[in-house]
Amino acid sequence: MNTTGFEHGEIHGIRVHVMPTTRFKTFAISLYLGVPLAEDTVTPTALIPFILRRGNETYPETTQFREALEDMYGAGFGLDVYKKGDYQLVQLRMDTINDAFVSSNEPLLSRSLGFLGETLTRPALEEGAFRQKYVQAERENVRKRLESIIDDKIRYAAERCIQEMCKDEPYRLSPLGRLDALDDLERGGLYEWYRQWLSTCSFDLYVVGDTTLDEVIGLVERHFHLERGDALTYTPAAAKPASAEVRQVVERMEVSQGKLNMGLRNPIMYGDDRYAAALVANGVLGGFPHSKLFMNVREKESLAYYVGSRFDPYKGITTIQSGIELQNFQKALDIIREQLALLQAGEISESEIAQTKALLRNDLLESRDSAYQMIGYDFNGRFAGKERSIDELLEQVEAVTADEIQAAAQLLELDTIYFLTGEKEA
Amino acid sequence: MESIHYERLQETLYHEKLDNGLEVYVLPKEGFQKTYAIFATRYGSVDNHFQVEGGEEIQVPDGIAHFLEHKMFEEPDGVDVFSKFSAKGASANAFTSFEQTVYLFSATEQIEDNLDTLLNYVQNPYFTEENVEKEKGIIGQEIQMYSDNPDWRVYYGLIEAMYQKHPVRIDIAGTIESISAITKDTLYTCYNTFYHPSNMMVFVVGGVDAAEVIEQVRRNQDAKGIAPQGRIGRYFEEEPVAVGEPWHEVKLPVSQPKFLMGFKEKEVGLDGEALQRHTLTTKLMLDLLLGNSTALYQKLYDEDLISDDFGYDYSATPHYAYSMIGGDTKDPELLVKRLKEEIGAIVEKGFTQEAFDRAVGKRIGSYLRSLNSPESIAHEFMRYRFKNSDFFAVLGMYEALTLDDVNRYLRAHIDWEQLAVSVVVSP
Numbered sequence: 001m002n003t004t005g006f007e008h009g010e011i012h013g014i015r016v017h018v019m020p021t022t023r024f025k026t027f028a029i030s031l032y033l034g035v036p037l038a039e040d041t042v043t044p045t046a047l048i049p050f051i052l053r054r055g056n057e058t059y060p061e062t063t064q065f066r067e068a069l070e071d072m073y074g075a076g077f078g079l080d081v082y083k084k085g086d087y088q089l090v091q092l093r094m095d096t097i098n099d100a101f102v103s104s105n106e107p108l109l110s111r112s113l114g115f116l117g118e119t120l121t122r123p124a125l126e127e128g129a130f131r132q133k134y135v136q137a138e139r140e141n142v143r144k145r146l147e148s149i150i151d152d153k154i155r156y157a158a159e160r161c162i163q164e165m166c167k168d169e170p171y172r173l174s175p176l177g178r179l180d181a182l183d184d185l186e187r188g189g190l191y192e193w194y195r196q197w198l199s200t201c202s203f204d205l206y207v208v209g210d211t212t213l214d215e216v217i218g219l220v221e222r223h224f225h226l227e228r229g230d231a232l233t234y235t236p237a238a239a240k241p242a243s244a245e246v247r248q249v250v251e252r253m254e255v256s257q258g259k260l261n262m263g264l265r266n267p268i269m270y271g272d273d274r275y276a277a278a279l280v281a282n283g284v285l286g287g288f289p290h291s292k293l294f295m296n297v298r299e300k301e302s303l304a305y306y307v308g309s310r311f312d313p314y315k316g317i318t319t320i321q322s323g324i325e326l327q328n329f330q331k332a333l334d335i336i337r338e339q340l341a342l343l344q345a346g347e348i349s350e351s352e353i354a355q356t357k358a359l360l361r362n363d364l365l366e367s368r369d370s371a372y373q374m375i376g377y378d379f380n381g382r383f384a385g386k387e388r389s390i391d392e393l394l395e396q397v398e399a400v401t402a403d404e405i406q407a408a409a410q411l412l413e414l415d416t417i418y419f420l421t422g423e424k425e426a
Numbered sequence: 427m428e429s430i431h432y433e434r435l436q437e438t439l440y441h442e443k444l445d446n447g448l449e450v451y452v453l454p455k456e457g458f459q460k461t462y463a464i465f466a467t468r469y470g471s472v473d474n475h476f477q478v479e480g481g482e483e484i485q486v487p488d489g490i491a492h493f494l495e496h497k498m499f500e501e502p503d504g505v506d507v508f509s510k511f512s513a514k515g516a517s518a519n520a521f522t523s524f525e526q527t528v529y530l531f532s533a534t535e536q537i538e539d540n541l542d543t544l545l546n547y548v549q550n551p552y553f554t555e556e557n558v559e560k561e562k563g564i565i566g567q568e569i570q571m572y573s574d575n576p577d578w579r580v581y582y583g584l585i586e587a588m589y590q591k592h593p594v595r596i597d598i599a600g601t602i603e604s605i606s607a608i609t610k611d612t613l614y615t616c617y618n619t620f621y622h623p624s625n626m627m628v629f630v631v632g633g634v635d636a637a638e639v640i641e642q643v644r645r646n647q648d649a650k651g652i653a654p655q656g657r658i659g660r661y662f663e664e665e666p667v668a669v670g671e672p673w674h675e676v677k678l679p680v681s682q683p684k685f686l687m688g689f690k691e692k693e694v695g696l697d698g699e700a701l702q703r704h705t706l707t708t709k710l711m712l713d714l715l716l717g718n719s720t721a722l723y724q725k726l727y728d729e730d731l732i733s734d735d736f737g738y739d740y741s742a743t744p745h746y747a748y749s750m751i752g753g754d755t756k757d758p759e760l761l762v763k764r765l766k767e768e769i770g771a772i773v774e775k776g777f778t779q780e781a782f783d784r785a786v787g788k789r790i791g792s793y794l795r796s797l798n799s800p801e802s803i804a805h806e807f808m809r810y811r812f813k814n815s816d817f818f819a820v821l822g823m824y825e826a827l828t829l830d831d832v833n834r835y836l837r838a839h840i841d842w843e844q845l846a847v848s849v850v851v852s853p
Contacts, residue, residue: 023457023458024798025794025795025797025798026794026795026798062724062727063719063720063721063724066718066719067719067784069719070719070784070785070787070788071784071787072791073787073788073790073791073794074787074788074789074790074791074792075791076792076795095795096791097791097794097795133728137727137728137730140730141733141734144681144682144733144754145733147681147682148680148681148682148754149681150679150680150681151576151577151680151681151684152575152577153574153575154571253679254678254679254853255574255679256570256573256574257567257570257571257573257574288508288512288517289508289512289518290506290508290509290512294508295506298564299506302560302561302562302563302564303563303567304564304567305564305565305567305568305571306571323567323570323571324567325566325567325570351509351513354513355509355512355513356512358512358513358514358515359512359515359516359517361515361534361535362515362516362517362532362533362534362535363517365459365460365534365535366459366460366532366534368459369458369459369460369800370798371798
């Protein structure tokens with residue numbers, strides 16, 4: 001029985017997941033292609049989707065390719081490269097209007113899957129490999145994307161903190177690859193890696209809209225020209241212990257606001273029975289505007305505009321982030337650590353628990369209004385090897401006790417403190 | 427209660443104007459779990475000089491609309507507003523823009539309680555000297571966060587470069603100096619002027635019953651017995667036609683320069699449907715000129731002058747209107763030069779019917795897709811309504827546009843005398 005509203009099938013080693021519904025004015029399509037995050041392959045894998053979106057066999061020129069999308073009532077087309085657990089994921093999305101609202105000759109779902117299938121499996125080629133022009137331009141594009149991370153100091157500080165914390169793990173790598181590896185990528189080797197990547201990655205295809213599993217499987221069979229073995233599953237990451245001593249890293253740059261980021265190890269992963277308790281614990285600590293961090297660092301002490309915590313159950317890491325006055329580093333750090341200690345000591349009020357549960361419940365219920373959020377939720381379960389419906393998780397969150405929250409919080413171990421500060425001593 | 431049915435969109439909107447002047451709109455969305463509600467006032471960062479009919483003329487410190495938004499979350503009973511919403515499973519927030527301040531929540535349950543909380547806290551100001559001082563630290567950090575953000579700086583830099591007098595050139599949050607002059611009394615003055623129900627609207631979208639929601643808001647408002655208020659006069663210094671500075675530069679550490687340019691409209695003053703049509707036509711014209719499927723976009727991308735973040739937008743109100751075009755580039759001067767050459771040639775030729783049809787289709791598709799999102803419906807509806815126009819009329823307007831309209835707008839808008847450029851470069 002399916003528990004998330006998706007019907008599941010398989011074709012060409014692709015797991016196909018379909019939610020038939022008339023609730024949306026669109027068809028939402030999402031493809032996830034995952035390979036283990038690794039030093040050697042992270043850069044070519046990151047580059048591939050950028051080359052693919054330049055053109056396919058029918059529309060080899062980029063302007064033709066984009067005009068074809070516009071001809072489908074401006075179908076949304078997006079790609080993303082990111083890391084999740086110990087994997088590097090490439091996600092391709094299409095968002096197309098349901099034909100009922102517009103007039104079109106060929107059904108838009110069929111055209112969309114045809115377009116995606118061809119883009120992924122029949123790229124524009126010259127002399128049996130990717131077009132040189134596209135490889136060159138997209139290498140520059142990825143280079144600029146990597147270099148521009150520094151422009152957004154909030155994001156930069158978050159990534160630097162993870163880099164420092166995971167310096168001996170593949171997770172230190174950026175999902176966009178390594179700057180020093182870009183120049184070595186040439187079109188022949190890239191094309192070879194692309195063929196290998198396509199036949200060996202874990203591959204999930206999702207559709208939400210007014211259709212059926214049979215229809216989608218038929219369209220995938222017709223439009224995705226692939227030779228693959230059985231569908232591969234994902235292996236969940238193993239939790240890592242914190243370093244013996246808390247590491248402190250200070251970096252200087254010309255900034256007017258300091259960014260204080262902290263990385264903590266959290267052994268409770270998505271598949272763990274204590275997952276709901278860890279979710280509530282993070283909510284009490286820093287997930288919401290009623291949380292300990294927001295109430296104390298911001299509302300009580302006026303030290304920050306933004307402060308909060310995030311829980312990544314696919315990697316087993318919790319992060320804390322805040323923007324503060326340069327000279328308030330120690331003060332903010334002390335208050336954050338004090339709030340964490342209070343949580344771990346079980347200083348958790350009834351109302352903190354009730355409010356956190358109510359907002360987690362709301363987030364879960366709201367996700368049903370978004371096709372992409374429902375897709376993301378189902379994929380997360382598949383990725384973590386744990387099927388847990390929204391209803392089950394709602395019940396588990398509701399049942400979490402104060403003791404369980406405290407027990408989950410006690411497993412949090414501070415590993416790294418990262419501070420981005422000004423050029424001069426504050 | 428009146429209802430308006432939009433057959434092609436398969437949507438029905440319900441509306442009532444209450445006795446105290448508050449406009450209430452409800453858009454039921456069958457099958458949706460979430461309800462999204464906004465309580466918005468037609469009051470933003472530009473409204474710094476005003477007068478209520480029969481009252482005195484007042485000038486207030488920069489950043490006060492945004493400061494007021496922060497302070498609305500303070501209640502006399504000492505219970506934090508966020509906690510009130512959280513306890514009822516609602517996720518709450520607020521934001522301030524040039525023209526409006528918006529309070530909102532989204533929730534899947536206990537909608538009636540949450541709607542009451544929203545209506546009540548926004549209509550219950552509680553400012554003390556102490557809580558006003560405390561907020562200066564928090565907003566100070568918000569200002570510093572933005573001042574380190576090169577995307578924000580290049581955006582604001584362009585508006586500052588274009589506008590010499592109009593308060594749109596003032597940063598929404600003000601400056602650390604300007605907010606230091608804010609007191610509880612100035613906050614009350616602004617509150618009492620702009621938070622009168624006759625200057626506000628409620629919009630609720632989601633899995634709700636329209637009649638029940640409107641009845642609840644009516645009861646809530648009737649019980650408060652708010653006295654009527656006269657018209658609000660808003661004063662804006664006369665804005666010269668010319669841009670203030672043709673080239674505006676800020677230094678911040680960036681991987682490559684951030685670049686934005688825009689054309690300041692010479693003529694403003696449109697309102698309502700005419701303003702809406704003008705805005706949609708100009709946006710469509712920009713799609714045809716610079717969209718990522720155009721030859722020009724591809725040429726500049728191939729020349730390594732633009733990246734995926736290259737984009738454009740158009741904003742228009744009765745008092746100011748401008749386009750914004752740009753993104754990261756290695757060479758802002760060269761990019762301007764190339765844009766001048768290429769756009770000049772396109773202005774002479776105009777666009778083709780084929781490209782026009784495709785662009786209209788794309789706009790319609792993206793408009794229809796936006797109707798999947800309650801947030802986007804609520805925000806867009808409000809923005810249009812405050813400009814006396816109708817978000818749900820957009821589909822018909824796009825269909826009625828012609829190639830001639832767009833070619834005419836192209837020639838009118840591209841006036842290099844009206845160009846301003848803003849860049850952020852590394853020190």
